[in-house]
């Protein structure tokens with residue numbers, strides 16, 4: 001008998017480790033509820049993950065087997081199961097988060113294990129370290145083969161039953177349906193209506209409100225929790241790509257390019273586990289981060305007086321999701337205009353996001369904060385021109401900042417530049433800017449150039 005240990009791979013199809021285990025012999029699936037692991041993410045994602053474990057348990061039962069659910073630490077729970085079932089080998093898919101690597105190491109030390117690469121399309125160990133930009137990485141990554149998705153195993157899921165119930169956690173927001181079937185339905189729906197115009201719609205903030213699950217895929221909660229496999233997702237995009245022609249192919253290819261950013265972030269994390277804690281770039285001088293508790297709290301609440309920033313933060317609060325454009329604008333506002341350390345922002349996102357993914361969250365924050373792999377030395381997103389470019393009709397802003405409903409969109413764009421009196425007469429309930437637009441910009445430029453030794 002083999003044991004397969006599920007971590008962030010809450011599915012049967014396209015699960016390489018599970019297939020390797022079942023090819024080797026009868027296999028029992030296990031999920032270990034470890035409060036240390038679950039405590040490292042926010043309540044929303046915790047609730048979603050556990051709903052995914054319930055769906056996985058049902059999927060095992062539908063195949064005449066069951067998922068054993070035990071309480072952690074994983075090493076003890078797995079050792080007990082191996083002893084009870086006289087199991088020889090524990091198979092699992094490797095995860096690259098440092099705390100998980102430590103946990104995996106403890107299991108490797110005590111039990112006979114076999115680790116399988118599954119989390120990414122290309123095993124990051126196969127790529128040399130040192131690709132410092134996404135485009136350099138992508139050239140090397142593209143040269144390596146991508147394995148096809150595998151079906152769920154037909155045979156060799158062990159004939160076991162398990163009466164343990166999966167703990168229930170209540171979230172403060174509505175959650176999407178969890179589990180593989182829901183993830184696959186989301187993917188199919190996006191491939192049928194969305195992927196062929198993805199490049200054009202992915203930054204369109206009107207579409208983000210009016211067609212939220214067609215203008216972008218909203219696959220992130222499922223990919224982050226492993227309710228669907230990355231090969232299956234990429235494979236569906238590749239089929240759509242190959243079936244299209246000309247310009248449509250480019251639209252679809254942009255989607256595959258975005259998936260390669262996920263690959264890149266895992267590559268960075270694999271080779272540099274301190275991506276989650278330390279500046280990726282070595283600065284000759286310290287960055288003079290500011291202690292600005294009031295600013296940080298106003299940012300969290302979506303009350304900075306910068307409409308696009310506030311809309312993004314309120315989308316996060318309301319949905320546990322934020323559009324990629326506003327993730328960039330809100331992260332830049334915090335780390336540049338307010339000069340608050342990126343680690344504080346990343347921790348807040350970790351707590352709030354349903355799709356929190358350690359590599360993409362911390363990689364994304366570092367990229368925006370200019371402490372990561374951006375090829376531009378100091379990039380500062382101007383929240384006013386970003387709104388003018390991407391939300392000029394204020395559809396996204398007024399969806400999340402109702403205090404501004406009825407105000408002319410051009411005036412909303414210029415909100416931080418209006419006089420206090422004008423703002424008070426137009427929308428008395430909405431915040432005044434907490435930092436001057438130009439002063440914030442110039443201060444960030446100064447601080448980063450000093451850190452880089454350019455001043």
Ligand SMILES: Cc1cc2nc3c(=O)[nH]c(=O)nc-3n(C[C@H](O)[C@H](O)[C@H](O)COP(=O)(O)OP(=O)(O)OC[C@H]3O[C@@H](n4cnc5c(N)ncnc54)[C@H](O)[C@@H]3O)c2cc1C
Pocket residue numbers: 202216217218219220221223224258259261262263265322323324325327328331349353355356357358360361362364365368
């Ligand atoms: C500060 C910051 C924090 C972020 N935190 C996370 C996070 O915790 N979890 C997360 O999955 N993504 C994160 N991202 C990346 C990106 O914003 C989200 O993946 C995307 O918005 C999810 O929505 P979607 O599934 O509709 O994306 P789509 O546009 O439909 O993209 C499809 C998939 O491609 C991947 N992807 C797209 N863009 C990126 C990117 N820039 N980096 C890495 N992967 C990408 C994701 O897996 C995504 O689900 C972050 C970006 C920034 C700037």
